[in-house]
Amino acid sequence: MFTIHLNKLKYFAHHGWHDEESITGAWFEVSVSTSFHEEGSITNLEQTINYVGIAAIIKKNFEQPVALLETLAQQIVxxxxxxxxxxxxxxxxxxxxxxxxxxxxxxxxxxxxxxF
Structure with missing residues (x-):
C-alpha cells in the first residue's frame, strides 16, 4: 500500500458558524493523506495518485464558505x-x-x- 501526503496547505477562507467568521475570514491549514494499492513498480503518473488533482479539489472547496469544518472535510473526501x-x-x-x-x-x- 502507498500513501500520498499533502501537508500544511494554507488557505484564507470564510468558513465558520458565526456571522463574524463569514465576514472577516481566517487562515486554515489542511493536511491530507490518501492510500491506495498498486502491485509492482510504479514508473508513471497513471499508476499513482496525482497530488496536483487533490490539491485542486481542496482549493475549490475552500472557495465556497461552509458553516462547519466537519461538513467541509466530508465534502473534500x-x-x-x-x-x-x-x-x-x-x-x-x-x-x-x-x-x-x-x-x-x-x-x-x-x-x-x-x-472504502
Whole structure:
C-alpha cells in the first residue's frame, strides 16, 4: 500500500458558524493523506495518485464558505474519492489558525478518516 501526503496547505477562507467568521475570514491549514494499492513498480503518473488533482479539489472547496469544518472535510473526501476511485483510505485534518475565541491561543480543527 502507498500513501500520498499533502501537508500544511494554507488557505484564507470564510468558513465558520458565526456571522463574524463569514465576514472577516481566517487562515486554515489542511493536511491530507490518501492510500491506495498498486502491485509492482510504479514508473508513471497513471499508476499513482496525482497530488496536483487533490490539491485542486481542496482549493475549490475552500472557495465556497461552509458553516462547519466537519461538513467541509466530508465534502473534500467525497470529491477526492470520486476523482480517484482506487483510493482505499483518506485522512484529512483541517485547522483554523487563530480562531476568533477570546483569550485563546492555538488552533482548532477536525480530522476525518474514511476507508472504502
Amino acid at each position: 467525497a470529491e477526492i474519492k470520486a476523482a480517484e476511485p482506487r483510493i482505499i483510505q483518506i485522512n484529512i485534518t483541517i485547522e483554523k489558525v487563530n480562531p476568533p475565541i477570546p483569550n485563546f491561543t492555538g488552533t482548532v480543527g477536525v480530522t476525518y478518516s474514511k476507508s
